Amino acid sequence: MKKQTKAIRTQTKKTQYREHSTPLFLTSSFTFESAEQGKALFEETEEGNIYSRFSNPNVTEFVDKVCLLENAEEGIATATGMAAVFASMAGLLKSGDHIVACRALFGSAHQIISQILSKWGITHTYVDADATEAEWEAAIQENTCMVYLETPSNPGLELVDLEMLARLKKKHGFILNVDNCFATPLLQTPLDLGADLSVHSATKYMDGQGRVLGGIVVGSAELIAPIRFFARHTGPSMSPFNAWTLSKSLETLDLRMERHCSNALQLAQALENHPDVQSVKYPFLPSHPQYELAKRQMSAGGAIVTIEVEGGFERVKALFENLEIASLSSNLGDSRTIVTNPFTTTHSKLKPDEKAALGITEGLIRISVGLEAIEDLVEDFTQALTKSAEITKAITA
Ligand SMILES: *Cc1c(COP(=O)(O)O)cnc(C)c1O
Numbered sequence: 001m002k003k004q005t006k007a008i009r010t011q012t013k014k015t016q017y018r019e020h021s022t023p024l025f026l027t028s029s030f031t032f033e034s035a036e037q038g039k040a041l042f043e044e045t046e047e048g049n050i051y052s053r054f055s056n057p058n059v060t061e062f063v064d065k066v067c068l069l070e071n072a073e074e075g076i077a078t079a080t081g082m083a084a085v086f087a088s089m090a091g092l093l094k095s096g097d098h099i100v101a102c103r104a105l106f107g108s109a110h111q112i113i114s115q116i117l118s119k120w121g122i123t124h125t126y127v128d129a130d131a132t133e134a135e136w137e138a139a140i141q142e143n144t145c146m147v148y149l150e151t152p153s154n155p156g157l158e159l160v161d162l163e164m165l166a167r168l169k170k171k172h173g174f175i176l177n178v179d180n181c182f183a184t185p186l187l188q189t190p191l192d193l194g195a196d197l198s199v200h201s202a203t204k205y206m207d208g209q210g211r212v213l214g215g216i217v218v219g220s221a222e223l224i225a226p227i228r229f230f231a232r233h234t235g236p237s238m239s240p241f242n243a244w245t246l247s248k249s250l251e252t253l254d255l256r257m258e259r260h261c262s263n264a265l266q267l268a269q270a271l272e273n274h275p276d277v278q279s280v281k282y283p284f285l286p287s288h289p290q291y292e293l294a295k296r297q298m299s300a301g302g303a304i305v306t307i308e309v310e311g312g313f314e315r316v317k318a319l320f321e322n323l324e325i326a327s328l329s330s331n332l333g334d335s336r337t338i339v340t341n342p343f344t345t346t347h348s349k350l351k352p353d354e355k356a357a358l359g360i361t362e363g364l365i366r367i368s369v370g371l372e373a374i375e376d377l378v379e380d381f382t383q384a385l386t387k388s389a390e391i392t393k394a395i396t397a
Contacts, residue, residue: 003186004254006068012057024244025057054232058243065250066206066216069185070198075218076231077243081181081201082108083236084215086116088177088199089146090234091227095121097145100136102160104129104153104358106179106201107346113148128357129158130289136165140172150179151188151297154332155306155342155366156359157281159290162297166194175223181205181333186257187298196223204333205303207249208256212242256335256371260303263377264369268305270378276385278308278363304332305367309385311392312362316341318388319365325372325380332368337377340366 001009012022030049032038040046049055063075078084089112093099101113103126113124125139129149140147147169151160162178169176177197178190184205190198200206202214215238217227231237238246261284268282280287283294284301294301309315320328326337330345340346343362347355355361369377 003069007065007250007253010061010065010068012061022058022061022244022247025240027056027240028052052240053235053237056237056240056243058240058247059238062202062214062238062243062247062250063216063218065247066185066200067218069189069250069253070180070218071189071191072198072218073221074224074228075216076224076228077202077238078215078217078231078236079238079242080213080236081199081203081215082112084199084201084217085109085179086112087227087231087234087236088197088217089113089117089122089148091230092175092223093117093122093145096143097122098141098143099124100139100144100147100174101126102129102149102151102153103127104156104158105148105150106154106181107349109148109150109179129153129156129160133164133168137168137172140168140174144172144174146175146177148177148179150182152182152283152294152302152304154182155304155340155347155364157283157288157304157306159283159293159297161293162190162193162195169194169196182302182304183298184253184257184302186254187261187300187302191219193297196220202246203331205257205260206246206253208253208333208335209249210331210334210336212245214238214242214246257300257303259371260369261300263371263374264303264305264367265301266374267367267369267377267381268301271305271307271381274382274385276309276389278310280308281306303369305369307365307367308361309363309365309388311388313341313344314395315388315392316344316363316365318391319384322384322387323380324384325376326367332366334368335371337370337372338368340368342366 029051041050059077063077067075127139149160176195178195180198181201197219199217268280271277272280282305326339329338342360347360
């Protein structure tokens with residue numbers, strides 16, 4: 001079966017009411033039919049729900065769908081994407097271990113690696129996204145247990161060659177852990193390219209409508225077992241309501257991603273030809289430095305486009321004030337188009353040299369392209385660029 005069919009037809013077993021749509025199992029615990037059953041469930045000789053911190057039918061349905069989409073054996077859903085990232089590390093790493101991570105990381109992933117894991121004696125080395133195979137290999141130490149990265153990255157839209165890292169993994173033996181949030185399992189399946197774990201912020205495209213938080217990590221049964229142990233006992237569980245919402249959303253993920261990606265490509269092409277835009281970055285534009293890799297590794301370019309405008313923050317301010325459709329928010333992956341100025345918001349805490357290394361300039365704008373009609377989006381950005389040019393000219397005159 002194709003992925004969209006699996007995402008639509010995977011469902012919990014019908015109850016005695018013969019419902020068509022999965023009901024919300026809003027229950028913290030489950031009953032035992034007998035003392036023996038309670039014993040068997042705890043001994044794990046029988047499979048079943050005990051307590052919603054461990055498992056819940058709605059959460060299981062969501063996990064099962066993502067495993068099918070990612071070609072993974074098992075998975076754990078968590079309350080947020082960051083809980084998934086943390087569980088994927090805390091469940092598998094111990095004091096004395098070393099992580100190699102890509103420098104272009106979501107801010108909180110950077111904080112976990114540099115400020116939290118370091119307290120427990122887990123060290124790290126950062127590598128640039130566009131580093132060569134030899135540079136990645138040079139960062140690997142005897143005690144390197146995990147390589148962690150995002151591709152494409154936020155907000156730089158840099159790609160990492162997963163097949164290249166899978167080659168290094170064969171040689172050096174580490175766990176290859178990929179944040180697949182920007183691509184979604186419909187555009188890229190890291191496990192098929194040699195990764196061991198794929199983690200997601202389900203808050204983004206999986207929900208896709210800016211409603212609930214969630215996260216998930218999927219991989220082999222062997223690697224998920226210690227992550228499940230960590231999650232079961234520390235409790236970053238996904239709520240049944242969020243799982244119910246997310247599972248319904250997965251039914252339309254394929255449809256939404258198709259529109260997201262075609263809108264993003266068309267907006268990127270329109271803005272690339274605009275005289276007031278200094279540069280446009282999008283993985284499926286031939287001008288992207290890793291266009292060939294993008295074509296090989298992803299089936300479409302995703303829904304994030306970045307542009308750079310001249311005139312720094314003043315120009316960004318004027319542009320944002322004149323946008324009539326796009327929302328100003330730090331979020332992404334919504335049906336509504338969102339613009340963000342990473343320099344002053346999501347990435348403002350980075351040191352100047354770190355910003356420079358990641359290409360985060362004052363005039364950089366991250367566009368999370370939504371599902372609105374593309375004609376309206378092109379028109380909105382075009383008119384706001386024109387108006388903001390006039391304002392900035394008047395200020396600098
Ligand atoms: C948003 C995001 C996260 C964090 O997810 P939350 O659900 O906000 O905890 C992690 N990685 C990437 C790439 C993200 O965009």
